[in-house]
Amino acid sequence: MLSPEEIQEIQTALAHCESNFAAGLDALKIVQRRRGWISDETLQEVARFLEMTPAELDSVATFYSLIFRRQVGRHVILLCDSVSCWVMGYESLFEALKKRLGIGFGQTSADGRFTLLPHPCLGACERAPVMMIDDELYGPIEEEMIEKILARYE
């Protein structure tokens, strides 16, 4: 069931949308912010609320790399794997993260703390190599800094 707060936020988004479809991504984001990811049940609830079929909403949800249709950890690490970061040491940063977290791309650490994902250029190439954790950008990252950065997240 969508919570009253979720419903209210989706209704606010709907108010300046020209069709229910147009609010689809906003609604998915509103719900994902609270629940972490979009389960099949969640998808159906949002679709019902927007008077779309689940398939219609899922065709949008599955397109976007930052709408999570599988469970993720409490924090999502987006590691930039594009060209400037690659030139500036992305590969060794990736190795260090893999070793530290014990996971590869698309996986979640055993304690449920972090999910590690590759992401295209984060638009901060002058600070390469960079990564984002939730809404925070870090860069340029040296291997010695990783421990301190990760320690900020529960």
Added chain:
Amino acid sequence: MNRPLTKNFQSLGPPLSLAEYEKAGGYQAMRRALTAMEPGQVTALVNAANLRGRGGAGFPTARKWSFVPMGKDAPRPRYLTVNADEMEPAAFKDRVLLEGDPHQLIEGIIIAAFAIQAEIAYIFIRQCYTTAFRRLNTAIAEAYAKGYLGRNILGTDFHLALHLHESAGRYICGEETALLNALEGRRPVPRAKPPFPPVIGLWGKPTVTNNAETICNVPHIIQNGPDWYRALSLTPDGGTKIYGVSGKVVKPGAWELPLGVSMREVIEEHAGGLRPEVKLRAVLPGGASTALLPPDHLDIKMDFNSMQAAGSRLGTGTLVVIDDKTCIVGLVLNLLNFFARESCGWCTPCREGLPWIVKLLKAIENGDGRPEDLTRLKEQPRLMAPGHTFCPLAPGAMEPLQSALTYFEDDFKRHIQEKRCPWK
């Protein structure tokens, strides 16, 4: 030197508030356009200024605006969509403008919307630009509170609603027709063209999409006139440009410079030159979908025509400096990996072809390449030429590949002969 786009930038802390922006001369161009000019006069000034789009293709801005059907019987509503998706690898110039002076963009939007008589505008911003999003949100609220957005702006009969749409990843959303599908809440694959969006766009209504940097130029043209604006540039195309440098330089960053400065000047004078321990091997001049250029091209001017004459493109104007310790095959593999992953899957050559190229490149990079692989690779740019795919993503992906095969073929051959990456 005049730096209109960045003159209000604060070195630390948040950007100018609406009141501060006005004190610095902001919103005067909007006032002039809305109260003393006809929409057509605004477009005429932008035309005389020779403003070309900063989204990559360099399309003349006023010409795009002039495709919008005007007059009493023209379809309504009309839309302006501002492209701040900026997911092209190596590009970060729009972010600098969005974070640095959000009111400049909003003022540009109001004037551009007035020129095409649009009543609804969207800023389409990528999710990862969290700081820019917050700052724009604040600035938009200020502009509404002041009456610069909403109904009857400055007491005229011009209305404008402005919405900030936050995307959720995927490079293809920046393609202008995919962007329209995204805003409509559909799966954001590109649309067929024609019809072109200025005639049939968002919800079937006339829609102009401009890059964020393009729109930031508009207030300065209205405020200072087209002669002043053209004089900012070293080329017949008007204005300044946000140039950026990343990669193996001493001081990576972004700078507003006259349109048409040379790559050498940007790299050596502004980015501090190459890091002392390395030598220049290549430049990726304007984002992932532009052709690589070797070091003897450094004196080429970074403007639309000069870069094209040199066999590449100005693109985003943000270049990557690649040194002699970086493997060109690995670099091209990284770029093609990006394009293969971001392909929207709508048309077969791109969806199937790009992963196949990645496989070939990976084999070569790992020392498993065969001489005939090089022949196969060389055929690809022709197979994925413009017109063979639904949108320019795949042809764009061919630009770094083809240029690498032209200028750095020996690197590919060495990988195949030595059965390993000589740079590892």
